[in-house]
Amino acid sequence: MARERSEDTGMDKASKAKRQRKKKPKEHKTRTVHANILYDRAKGEENPNRHYANNKIKTTKYTVLSFLPKNLFEQFHRFANVYFVFIALLNFVPVVNAFQPELALAPVVFILSVTAIKDLWEDYRRHRSDKEINHMDCLVYSREEKRYVERYWKEVRVGDFVKLRCNEILPADVLLLSSSDPDRLCHIETATLDGETNLKQRQVIRSFFDLDCDFDPLKYSSIIECEKPNNDLNRFRGYIIHRSGRRDALYKENLLLRGCTVRNTEEAVGIVIYAGHETKAMLNNNGPRYKRSKLERQMNVDVFWCVIILLVMCLFAAVGHGLWMFQYGDKRPVFDVLSPEGTDLSPIMSAIYLFLTMIIVFQVLIPISLFVSIEIVKICQVYFMHQDMDLYDEETDSQLQCRALNITEDLGQMQYIFSDKTGTLTENKMVFRRCTVAGVEYSHDANARRIAMYQEIDSEEEECLSHGGTLPRRDSVGSHHSGRVVLRSHSTKSHRRTGSRAEAKRASILSKHTAFSSPMEKDITPDPQLLDKVNECSSQMDFMRFHRQPMSQLPSDLSDIIDFFIALTICNTVVVSSPNQPRHKVRTRFELKSPVKTIEDFIKRFTPSRLTSGSNSSSSSSLNRSSNKGCSSLLPSPSAESTLTKLNEEQLSGTLEHTFTIDPPSYDGKTSGNPEEGELRYEAESPDEAALVYAARAYKCSLVGRLPDQVTVELPHLGKLNFELLHTLGFDSTRKRMSVVVRHPLTDQITVYTKGADSVIMDLIKPSETGNSKGKRQKKIFCRTQNYLNQYAADGLRTLCIAKKVLSKEEYARWLQRHLEAETAIQGREELLFESALRLETNLHLLGATGIEDRLQDGVPETIASLRKAGLQIWVLTGDKQETAVNIAYACKLLDPDEEMLTLNADSQEACAVLLEESLHYIQAKFLCSSGDQSTKTFNSNLEPFEIYPSLSTSSSHAAHFLVHRLGLVIDGRTLAYALDKSLEDKFLAVARSCRSVLCCRSTPLQKSMLVKLVRNKLKVMTLAIGDGANDVSMIQVADVGVGISGQEGMQAVMASDFALPRFRYLQKLLLVHGHWCYSRLANMILYFFYKNAMFVAIVFWYQFYCGFSGSAMIDQWYLIFFNLMFSAFPQLITGTLDKDVSEETLQQLPQLYVNGQNSEEYKPYMFWMNMIDAFYQSLVCFFIPYFAYADSDVDLFTWGTPITAIALFTILVHLGIETKTWTWMNWLSIAFSVALFFTAALCYNASCPTCYSPSNPYWTMQRLLQDPLFYLLCTITPVTALLPRYFYRACQGTLFPSPVQAGRQLDKLPSDTRRNILSLSRVKMGSPLSPEPHFLSLNKPKDCQKSASKEKQGSVLQTNKEKGQKSPLVSSRCEKHPTDLHPQAPSEPNIPSYSRNSPQLSCRSSKDCLDETLQPSDQSLSSRITSTPLVSRADSIHLNLPADRASQSVKYTRSSEGELCSDQRVQPAQRTLQAAEPGLHTAL
């Protein structure tokens, strides 16, 4: 190992030298860092580091002085602003000006200042957060005081020595010089940088490696030369030059990056290399991606169209003016005024000037206030979201946080949801629920009750949260009332609150691993029966040990029990840490797969002399260590601990009686009394491991220590036992199990404990010899266990089987021989080790099984169900292993037992390609060819009243045959990596998008984000990513909308997100209600804006025909400019903020209404044009009615223009009224206010100054108008005429072809009980009463299609769950008919030949046989297979095997069948069991 590394470095050095030679001319482009202490007295002038940036960061954009110019400059990046300023400035040119120049500036200045104030406020917030960061503390070595003193971050300079303590955040990029870690390592968590939560190791520089005393900065005199600051996180090169002249290379392994957190290392010292803005983290910090919502993008297109309309109108007017001038020829009429200089203008020049003038006059067409209005509305919408009580979580006292203000409406247009699983869907709290040992089930009723109590609290909290009563109440609440009272008196509640809160706190401060230890998970109430047995068993063993009897005399059921618990305790990678020193590393290197390294080692360790001594593993351990690394002298003696253990052991055995008398303690009291004191904490890679260890501890089998080569377990009566850990065969997702090989201290046998997915373990159980009574018993145990496993799975528990195997020394030696060969193999080591593990894990002896619950968060299944009904495609991307993920997917209704499931597991690119191809064929064959057309997509459309598939919305732009089927897709990370390859991504997407739900297991953060990016870019859909942990950060950032779950796993996800929710279930309301509202409000508002401006401007345009296209406006310039900004601004803001097209209740109960937003129903491109046409029509009416009414009269320009303004205002307001769906007093008030404002302003304006306001000079105009009956007559007829078509159209639409939203509105109107009836009906019954018209119901599908679909369903091979339920007798008879159906008690028989992982040789052979040269032969065991299994029944499972002859390319659907594993299977709720058992089976495939 060591040699290897040195070789590595040697090679690195060589290559580096080469590179250096290349870069020789650029030598000066490096940074030289000296230690600052050397220069402390030099006052900095001579300090060579003085030119480097200090650690103070400043992310603010502005200073007090630079604010105005800089902000203006930035605002002018927005094209609209430039445009408006340009127009305002155009007004200063006398030839073309249309308005008073100062007046024309007003709106622009207003808009700019509003934005500026907003920016100022944001910058101030940034300033405050900078200040906070700059004032964080860290320890810096001070020469004067000769110790480390606390300094602010901003005072840290390059060349400073900083001391880092555990869990501290790094203030700058630091070169690691020393670490308290014996291995000279420092662990850091880089979650803030790359979103990966796993700990990364950093090494002390080699030259400081061998220091045996603490690092003394005063003695440091080296010089570091390294790269200039750059943003590459994964690169760091340089060297350190010691005084002796020796040079040592530096790598990225030596560099600790700013923003990372030190973990598991008590203390580390380093020298600052890059500080402040030069740190890699800051250089990488590009700030958040500016997100622009879909609606806004669409809007910008239409703004562009507005510009074109504007230009066309101006051009038209210019040409018109030119012609008008031309017709007079040389005879200049008196009304055509010469230019101020008295010169004559040619028609062409006039036309050109006029063009510019018209742009000024018509500028209102580009809605200047639109952008500001949208921002105001969005802020209001965000405010209301914040205020929503339903999005408030009492437990964490947090509500929705909206971190991106400009994409609220995107929430209403989502099409794909990418969700993390752990912590997002589940609570990430693994709870041990029940177990079965040796065929006896221990139901742990007390434990279940305890958990139920927690749950009840939850539901109770829910109740007080959900005032509206929208959530279905549990009817058990009332009956358990007394229980609750008791519970509260026990203060479990507050206890839990403290627990979870403290935990949340810890979780946010420490890494995520500690989060798996809420009292709910830790305090397992042992099953009394089992506890008795454990006690009995261990006391017997103790007795036997005392009497030196062989342990094999123990009754087998008892020995099974004790073995079961030992397996639970040691068969894991759990690390024990003491609470007093949190995260102090007790483990050394868990990555060690096998401490037994050499044959010599083996021989040494297994010589008889050593076998007799129980626990002096210390020597071997130290030996082992020394073999692992070069400098053992540095290490604290590892034997100390074991000596201590031995001592303890003796003590304990002396006080046996004491241990005996311990009653099962009341855990509630204990933990709440002195929380965590003296209690060991378990940190596991996966929470279920921890859960099992905690479970074992409840039975007094506690894990007290783990070293690389030994595990210390405390057992009742027996005290602490040291298990010598010979090998750990780590978990991998193909084997789906892990094993440890230990030497049992009591029996001295070499024992293999295996823990793994039931599907694999059960196949590996040693077939019992028949006839023998023991064999019979074994068989019975096996069957029972299988039975219980099914039951557990049916209850949605994660099941694990525990097995053991005793090896004789000869067997072990044989195995070890090959295993060591495998370990030392250079090529194909992974495969060889894998095979080695397979060799070991055979003929196991079944001990028992456990059921662990990863509790779903409240309301997750309901949320998913309703989101799915809303037409959202939900993809779950999880890092979890496949079977867990599948289990949870079923529990949260992501996967439906009704639907088929495609599982893609491939080992190579080619295999993956083949798989995808086959899946595609399969899908097409199954869903398209068979049914002829698209009707199959609506498999049970009767359940969903107006289901509209989102794919239809996109089908216009994509191939229409991609339809969503009732299919689930499960893919693992490895296959995903292949599938995400450029060559396959299209195929993968084609498969994935036809599936209703997609589940990606074992996916990395990078894959998650790649997947989101792929879907977003390729399918052009709106994506939402939701997650809670740092591993979701990248995905959250990539998605159109990122949602973070706050308060579970720290803040990274929240920080990266656009919205942060306390719980997953709030997503439902956020999307279905707020998203829908925001979208429909904004969409309507934007359309209205376009309409309004176009209509107003068009009035002026029509007038051009009557003023010689001279750019004259009959509307006073003040009205013209402030019409948008003031008179008509408020009602639309109110409507844009408060309008509710459908009530909250209906939106939640009829998620289908969400489709409205997904398909952009409220704002389609044609709607813009319809609105434009309507606007032109209305403006014609508003112009020509006054025109004819005043034709040939003595009316003057502005006395005629004022009524037109008023008419336009009324028309616009009534138009808004027609479009407003909900009238509250605010709407009335705003409209009244608008009207009042206009008249008041007009009256004041017209009375204020007799000589001002040239040219209109509207003195007393309004006052006279108000006395004129004609004014009122006009104000009545014109809006009516203008809005008649729209009103009529709306009425007809409402009756003849109402949209689903309108139907929802009608539902709102009904009394609540009828409503409820209808809703419940609409869920069950085919065809909604809501949608009586056939065309409404079948928005996308005609009714007969449904029928054919259902026929198809019946005819198909698939048996839907429903039918099963109805015709269960038929099913059973069917099962019996199948000859292969029953494999009674022959589970280990490999019934599926294509399953290759467990029998690689076999499949290799077969794959070699069957594959042609396109596939790589040899060791690539082509384990790829598609299994498409209707999850209803095993009997009907369809295996889509790779065709033997690839040339034929035909897809073979073999109807292989897998029998029930046990003949005596209870058919209790048989269907359910089967469904739930299915995933288990499935993973076996």
Add this chain to the structure above:
Amino acid sequence: MLASSYKDEDGHISVSGSGAAAAAGGGSLRNKKPENTAFKQQRLPAWQPILTAGTVLPAFFIIGLIFIPIGIGLYVTSNNIKEIEIDYTGVDMSSPCFNCSQNFSWNSTKSCTCSIPFQLDQPYESNVFMYYGLSNFYQNHRRYVKSRDDSQLNGNEESLRSPSKECEPYARHDNKPIAPCGAIANSMFNDTLELFYNDPNGTKVQVPLTATEIAWWTDKHVKFRNPGGEGSDLAAAFQGTTKPVNWRRPVYELDSDPNNNGFINEDFIVWMRTAALPTFRKLYRIIQRRNNLLPTLPRGNYTLEVVYNYPVRSFEGRKRMILSTISWMGGKNPFLGIAYITVGSICFLLGIVLLIIHHKYGNRNNGADVSH
């Protein structure tokens, strides 16, 4: 962020299940729980109209029923107004004013008069308004509209001496400021119209025309003022200014009546109120009704005597003299009445269409929600 979000958490805050206890306990702790107000929870009481045939149907009928009578009323009113228009542009060779119309120049010294006979078939009972009407005259041209100085017209001495830039190029002439400046004033209508009644007995009686109260009261008394204040000598006040180039007389000689002279001359004020549309009329004189027994203008023959000064032929303009009575809704204009009747009828028809639609399709939609 990190610190603040967990600052106030504590184990001993027990939020129990019952709302009352929570309220009592929660009073002291600072929590982020949103307030349960109708506004913040967006539960304001609201009226939610649904536009369907059934619901909007009454509106259509009501609009129809209201508009049609109004329209009829307006139409009748408009029809009762008597109006006569006499085009005296003199485009035709046969027209008496043909000769005068040949003069295209503004500043011809010799005045041209022509007289046009016409006949009134009906007696005009109440006050009769005499208008002059111009067609194809773009008083609403953008540059034309701007070409005035309101503060000069308001009697501001300073503006009188140095007119605003807006008046360019009609601000100065011969280095003297023009009063009143600007294109509008420069192009003021300067025909003189006189009306004679040809008595059946052969005598020609001049119809008395009132030249006052033809402008807006506010214009005459507030907006327009002569420089130098009330009662002073106008000629002295306008000393140092020059008349607009097209004018024959300076502004202080517009009328002999000092209350109708200078800037407050009502003909001038009327002209300065720029017309909205290229075809317009402006009030010229009012023929007051003298006694209640005789009509203001009895039936018979009249002669219109025109002093033809204003050239319009260059831009294809037309000049008209209009005699009209007025009603409460202004001059004769049947449009609004017709519009009301039409819109009312359309509404009524649409109402019927909606009724049919509602009858045919509407029932399914509303009532059937429950029954199905």
